[in-house]
Amino acid sequence: MKVMILGSGVVGVTSAYYLDRQGHEVTVVDRQPSPAMETSYGNAGQVSFGFSSPWAAPGIPQKAMKWLFQEHAPLKIQPKLDSTMARFMLQMFGNCSAERYAVNKERMVRVAEHSRACIDALRADTGIRYEDRQRGLLQLFRSEAQVEAVGKDMAVLERCGVRHRLLDAKAIAEVEPALARVPGKFVGGLHLPDDQTGDCYLFTNRLAEHCRERLGVDFRFNVAIQRLKRVAGRIESVVTSDGELTADAYVVCLGSYSPFLVKDMGIKLPIYPVKGYSLTVPVTDDGGAPQSTVMDETFKVAISRFDDRIRVGGTAELAAYSLELLEQRRATISMVVRDVFPEGGDVANAEFWTGLRPMTPDSTPIIGATRIDNLWLNTGHGTLGWTMSCGSAQLLADLVDGRQPAIDPSGLDVSRYAA
């Protein structure tokens, strides 16, 4: 079957890989000149299966109110509230009950744990390297209240069989030796030894290269997708800046822009662009830099080690589709990396970047069929799109083939929003 993947971010390229391996003739279409030029370009570099948690959590509405007035808050909301943003926030706050959190967390962990097995197999199959490390993630706590609050997450990790250890202030420096240089800053941490790190841009590009050269996937870049054309209840073609392109099946992987394409098909995708920022800092002192990923729980900033760079990512800003680089956000993430790893890198000479996380109100991606039988969705991966990409794409490939899927797909497709 001819399958057309719309979008060449990490979700589109992994979808191409799994669909091709299942024997399909795959084409990938994107408006950019190469893969991973939008949200998959500069993310925080965590492949953090064990850390997959919904942002919509008990207590978040109250915390959000406090954050509005803090200088270095993890969440910022632009003063101009539009109706899409207001609807998204209401839906997100509706997912903040303990019951909804448990349902959403289980769905995310289901996809993420499948991704763990898939990315390891993908690395073995393709041989690609992307400045990757398999040395775990350390969530850092600055207060005892944070240590107490992590108990609920540890119960879910226990149930899902995810290895983890709660560490005291001394033990965190055994995992990340540079933390010994900032004594007294953290009271402890949660270590997830099986999490991974790497550069998502390199991963996506090297996988795309493998797909093109070894598997024969056809990539069409610099092509803007304009609309879908439906005839007799099926998608007949995609109208693009390069004319009409046809296939037997179409998979939407357009990240934050997915809702615009399927709206005319009567499909409402509750995906909102949640802006985030990153810094890429040259390493100046290996001993003062992280060895893997740490997540500063207070500021929700992740700091990951690549070969000779440190990637620092964080902040959530509700500002529609603006990609403006705001200096106040740079100040926040610079402050955190200087605070945690003061001797690790040259923060003044960092590359500053922003991207739009394709967030759903329940933080869970949308994977599966639509009411149009040759139109599929693999989108809405929000905060942990790289982490969940391989598992989502493998599941999607099983569903497109009508095979018994490798994991339970219930609660993952768009029909969960029908009510």
Ligand SMILES: Cc1cc2nc3c(=O)[nH]c(=O)nc-3n(C[C@H](O)[C@H](O)[C@H](O)COP(=O)(O)OP(=O)(O)OC[C@H]3O[C@@H](n4cnc5c(N)ncnc54)[C@H](O)[C@@H]3O)c2cc1C
């Ligand atoms: C600051 C920050 C830190 C993050 N940190 C992490 C992390 O550490 N770990 C993690 O797992 N995730 C992280 N994420 C999330 C992750 O980066 C995203 O979930 C993921 O990149 C989404 O991938 P995607 O392929 O769905 O979207 P994208 O990468 O945005 O790809 C969508 C593609 O669609 C194309 N497109 C869109 N519209 C059109 C059109 N009309 N015509 C043609 N092409 C079109 C775009 O060009 C783009 O290439 C982070 C995100 C941010 C912003």
